[in-house]
Amino acid sequence: xxxxxxxxxxxIYWASGIVSICGIIFEVLFGALGSYxxxxxxxxYTLTISLFLTGMGIGASISERVMKxxxxxxxxxxxxxxxxxxxxxxxxxxxxxxxxxxTDALFLYLITFTIGALTGLELPILIRKANEIxxxxxRSTARVLFSDYAxxxxxxxxxxxxxxxxxxxxxxxxxVACINLAVAVAILYYFRNEIRKLGIHITAALIIxxxxxxxxxxxxxxxxxxxxxxxxxxxxxxxxSKYQKxxxxxxxxxxxxxLNGSLQFSSSDEYRYHETLVHPAVSYVENPKxxxxxxxxDGIAVKEVLKHDEVENITLVDLDPAVTRLxxxxxxxxxxxxxxLKDERVQVLNKDAFRFLEKTEDFYNVIIIxxxxxxxxxxxxxxxxxxxxxxxxxxxxxxxxxxxxxxPVFATDVYWTISETVKSAGxxxxxxxxxxxxxxxxxxxxxxxxxxxLTEVNIETKTEFLTDELLQLMTVFGKDEDRxxxxxxxxxxxxxxxxxxxxxxxxxxxxxxxxY
Numbered sequence: 001x002x003x004x005x006x007x008x009x010x011x012i013y014w015a016s017g018i019v020s021i022c023g024i025i026f027e028v029l030f031g032a033l034g035s036y037x038x039x040x041x042x043x044x045y046t047l048t049i050s051l052f053l054t055g056m057g058i059g060a061s062i063s064e065r066v067m068k069x070x071x072x073x074x075x076x077x078x079x080x081x082x083x084x085x086x087x088x089x090x091x092x093x094x095x096x097x098x099x100x101x102x103t104d105a106l107f108l109y110l111i112t113f114t115i116g117a118l119t120g121l122e123l124p125i126l127i128r129k130a131n132e133i134x135x136x137x138x139r140s141t142a143r144v145l146f147s148d149y150a151x152x153x154x155x156x157x158x159x160x161x162x163x164x165x166x167x168x169x170x171x172x173x174x175x176v177a178c179i180n181l182a183v184a185v186a187i188l189y190y191f192r193n194e195i196r197k198l199g200i201h202i203t204a205a206l207i208i209x210x211x212x213x214x215x216x217x218x219x220x221x222x223x224x225x226x227x228x229x230x231x232x233x234x235x236x237x238x239x240x241s242k243y244q245k246x247x248x249x250x251x252x253x254x255x256x257x258x259l260n261g262s263l264q265f266s267s268s269d270e271y272r273y274h275e276t277l278v279h280p281a282v283s284y285v286e287n288p289k290x291x292x293x294x295x296x297x298d299g300i301a302v303k304e305v306l307k308h309d310e311v312e313n314i315t316l317v318d319l320d321p322a323v324t325r326l327x328x329x330x331x332x333x334x335x336x337x338x339x340x341l342k343d344e345r346v347q348v349l350n351k352d353a354f355r356f357l358e359k360t361e362d363f364y365n366v367i368i369i370x371x372x373x374x375x376x377x378x379x380x381x382x383x384x385x386x387x388x389x390x391x392x393x394x395x396x397x398x399x400x401x402x403x404x405x406x407x408p409v410f411a412t413d414v415y416w417t418i419s420e421t422v423k424s425a426g427x428x429x430x431x432x433x434x435x436x437x438x439x440x441x442x443x444x445x446x447x448x449x450x451x452x453x454l455t456e457v458n459i460e461t462k463t464e465f466l467t468d469e470l471l472q473l474m475t476v477f478g479k480d481e482d483r484x485x486x487x488x489x490x491x492x493x494x495x496x497x498x499x500x501x502x503x504x505x506x507x508x509x510x511x512x513x514x515x516y
Contacts, residue, residue, distance in 0.1 A: 055116025
């Protein structure tokens with residue numbers, strides 16, 4: 001009898017560890033879902049952790065009221081976690097596609113709290129059951145909590161390095177739910193002598209299992225059809241890399257790339273953007289031998305740089321190898337970038353741009369900064385005084401840098417704050433903007449160690465849009481794009497540079513784009 005009790009107590013400890021792994025995976029999964037669909041990663045992860053832990057606290061408080069069959073209560077908690085957690089990502093994508101605005105956020109916060117509460121119910125019940133079997137309270141508590149904390153670490157690592165990059169968010173949810181269900185079934189088996197009407201609970205497990213397996217095999221395809229509703233054109237490629245979700249769409253010859261839902265380019269008008277991004281800076285420099293491109297993993301900016309015969313070396317630094325690999329292999333992207341990343345003058349490095357500039361000892365005549373907008377903390381650091389100081393330190397005398405800087409119409413404060421941040425790093429700036437139909441009016445900041453005179457620019461390369469005369473007009477901004485921010489008293493409010501210590505650009509960006 002003693003051996004049986006020891007075996008049952010070991011089963012409880014293993015169960016607590018496994019459900020803790022599942023719990024932490026669901027917690028970070030919900031944070032990732034919020035970050036991808038709702039934006040602002042720090043805000044979403046903060047809300048997720050807060051709601052999940054609050055739910056756990058309330059669940060733990062409720063657990064003391066559970067007086068009857070502890071094992072059966074635990075089993076049905078696992079059934080609910082499996083069902084709610086398993087269908088969470090699938091349902092979230094469906095609500096984002098079809099439900100009214102804001103409903104998806106409410107749903108995500110509700111299931112986060114609910115799964116947290118169910119997780120909080122689990123552990124006290126397991127501790128009490130271990131104590132009921134014969135384990136001393138101090139030992140049962142310590143062992144269950146050890147399994148819980150150790151399981152949390154394993155769950156976080158599994159999600160970050162295997163589940164999300166290999167399975168995606170929909171399959172991951174169903175897969176983890178299957179593990180919750182398996183734990184419930186195992187507990188049913190080991191404690192079958194304590195459970196009345198066992199057949200009813202086994203039948204429930206079978207029904208839930210069929211639903212989860214169906215979701216595991218077919219849920220992602222259905223979620224794909226939901227996600228298609230979020231995009232105007234048919235999706236021709238979808239990939240979830242270690243860093244982001246990559247989507248290509250195409251309709252009537254217009255190829256578009258989206259990263260985490262944000263448009264990166266449209267083939268119908270990308271030349272307006274990329275010609276403005278590249279040619280003013282490269283043409284301005286007397287001898288642009290060495291060029292650095294930060295971001296621009298699609299290879300289109302590099303294609304424009306290669307039009308300048310004086311260029312001898314191009315270093316492209318893009319964090320995500322999935323993007324650069326796609327640019328070198330995908331037919332639609334190859335049509336746009338003309339195989340630029342395969343050119344012998346081009347070196348592709350999959351590194352963080354900030355870390356690259358910190359460690360490299362190379363200097364450049366031209367630095368093209370083609371990075372996504374500063375809509376989260378990891379991107380914000382690439383729009384700080386510290387980052388632009390690194391750019392300055394690697395820019396040769398007489399060199400020029402060009403920064404894509406979002407829209408001066410839709411995000412006026414953001415654009416001019418970026419410009420002020422570049423200036424605060426000790427660089428001289430020139431401001432430009434251009435109409436790109438797929439984006440709207442878009443802004444750029446050209447920078448150099450010395451004052452910039454765009455009248456000296458002579459664009460001799462073949463372009464579809466840009467001319468010398470047009471370049472001069474790009475420096476003229478309308479009243480609604482003006483940098484002067486005036487308060488109620490009519491006083492001009494100075495714009496503070498964005499820094500690592502004070503990353504206020506993110507809040508400005510969210511406020512500016514919330515209605516677009």
